Amino acid sequence: MTDKKENILNAALELFAKEGFTATSTSKIAKKAGVSEGLIFRHFKNKDGLLEAILHEGEERIKILFANIIFETNAKKVIDLVFDMVLGIAASSDATDFWKLQYKIKWELEMYAESKMEPLELALTNAFKKLAFNNPEMEARSLLIIMDGLAMRYFLQKDFDINSAVNFLREKFKQ
Amino acid sequence: MTDKKENILNAALELFAKEGFTATSTSKIAKKAGVSEGLIFRHFKNKDGLLEAILHEGEERIKILFANIIFETNAKKVIDLVFDMVLGIAASSDATDFWKLQYKIKWELEMYAESKMEPLELALTNAFKKLAFNNPEMEARSLLIIMDGLAMRYFLQKDFDINSAVNFLREKFKQ
DNA sequence: TTAGAGTAAGTAAGTACTCACATAATAATT
DNA sequence: AATTATTATGTGAGTACTTACTTACTCTAA
DSSP, X not given: OOXXXXXXXXXXXXXXXXXXXXXXXXXXXXXXXXXXHHHHHHHHSSHHHHHHHHHHHHHHHHHHHHHHHHTOOOHHHHHHHHHHHHHHHHHOHHHHHHHHHHHHHHHHHOOOOXXXXXXXXXXXXXXXXXXXXXXXXXXXXXXHHHHHHHHHHHHHOTTOOHHHHHHHHHHHTTO | OOHHHHHHHHHHHHHHHHHOTTTSOHHHHHHHHTSOHHHHHHHHSSHHHHHHHHHHHHHHHHHHHHHHHHTOOOHHHHHHHHHHHHHXXXXXXXXXXXXXXXXXXXXXXXXXXXXXXXHHHHHHHHHHXXXXXXXXXXXXXXXXXXXXHHHHHHHHOTTOOHHHHHHHHXXXXXX
């Protein structure tokens, strides 16, 4: 991958996350990346292709992030790691941009990729089963719903205290 | 309010909720509403003004919806009514469009109006206090976070079973 | 020498918005 | 009551500008 191609991907990620996909023009991306507008179309065919490339890179990233949780055998730790993941995203500004884009795209283009979350949901179900919860499937699903709620607040509500919210909810899943 | 003005508001609500604010052009709205494009600007000054008018109508609607919950004195019922509200939104297709817009706009324009939810959060805090929960503030906040998570899934995940999710989570807040 | 990386200057189709003008409803004045 | 003046509602054709995308071209490295 050439430098300029990477510049385009970085600039697009940042702008899409900040302004949204439709509101970000290819000329804005080119300017930010320091390249000619035509180069975007040389490398990615069209604007959709550029988004696809970013999302594809993202999938790899998500896989790696999830792998650490999925391969954990201690049930209690699995649940804890999911909460830690949220705090981890909030701690890294690079990860924040990336995850914000994931959510923004979900709302703007209405493409909820359930399959992406499936392995995590399965790992959680298994963990709750081990801990003898009497509805492990729903318990796992609920936890992921809560994650979405937390993410939403974190990204959109300026003064949101994610740490205290995460720690409180963590306790709710302990007994 | 004239018929044509109302047509514009309805068409815009539907299109904004479906396609997003930026992605919806004023010409599309005019066509759907069956009016000339110029009339939009006569009535609402500009595209932002049109959105503002829709959002303002929405605020009144939210106030009415919340009032029923806030004036409930039975603590257990307050919590139950919040869950009922979510199911109510899912049951009415008209309410669905309206609430979907609220969320879409949040993400697209990144304006999270915390103040809108404040009275509801207060009522919930009070309810949890009455029920002797030992962190009623966080309990209330968590419930609203969960509502956001539920809304997100309902609007974006096609096969999401909101009824079973709501009923399961309802139980979690009972003891 | 040939393919990929890169650019500047285009393109047609849209974008939000304006303006001159027509008509309908309301108010004021005879 | 009848006429006039004034506003509010509505339109169609236009505006300047932006949009995603193309094309013809140059440069560079293998």
